[in-house]
Amino acid sequence: MKANIGITETDTNAVAEQLAKLLADENILYIKTRNAHWNVTGENFHANHIFFEEQYKQLDGIIDSVAERIRKIGHYAPATMKIYLELTHLTEYSERTNDGLGYMKDLLADHESIIEFLRGNITPFAEEFKDYGTSDFITGLMESHEEMAWMIRSYFR
Template identity: 85%
Template sequence: MKTNIGITEKNRDAVAVELAKLLADEFVLYTKTRNAHWNVTGDNFHANHIFFEAQYKQLDEVIDSVAERMRKIGHFAPATVKTYLELTHLTEYSERTNDGLGYMADLLRDHESIIEFLRGNIVPFAEKYKDYGTSDFITGLMETHEEMAWMIRSYFR
């Protein structure tokens, strides 16, 4: 059945393209955070292991919400690793150490990249594409990533 939510098909298509990129970024960040959880080493292993677990669980919820937002505006969400790697703005792997700070520096860069991507789409989604719901949605996601980045950044002196 056709999606009739007061946003033109052309505008919904444009928003969906950007949400697909966001979904890819979120999936790659989730995977990298899982990697940190599994492979972190060092003096603060246990605390870092628990910290990364909390973060990947939060990202799992974010991924689901982005995919569901795509469905709400009438599009299917991409769902293959190959597609995510084609769409993502992030780097799948970065050279770093396996200690907590090595992972955190890498993950912090990714959160900040997502924050910039989200911030750059808030106004266009609302004003250019007349999708105020998705604009509001990504504003909330931006705030989530800002908090997650703050938590990571707090490990650095």
């Protein structure tokens, strides 16, 4: 059944396309964070292991909320790795390292990329596509990623 929520189908299509890219980015970041959690080594292993676990758990909630937002505006959420790899703005690890700071450097760049993507969509979602709910939603996500990025950034002197 079509969602009759006061936003044109053309506009919900445009918003859903951007949210699908975001969902892809969030899933790739989740996988990379799980990788860091599983494979980190070094003298700060335990602290890093726990830190990455906290981060991937937070990302799990974000992923679910993005997929549900896509459904709320009347579209189906993409849900395969093949599609995520086609849609994502992110890349695999730039260099293979298992030390905590190496993982953090790469994950920080991904969070910052997502923050820029979110920031760039806040106004268009509200003004161009008249989807104030999604604009507000991604503003909250941006703030979550800003906090996660700050936590990672704090590991560096």
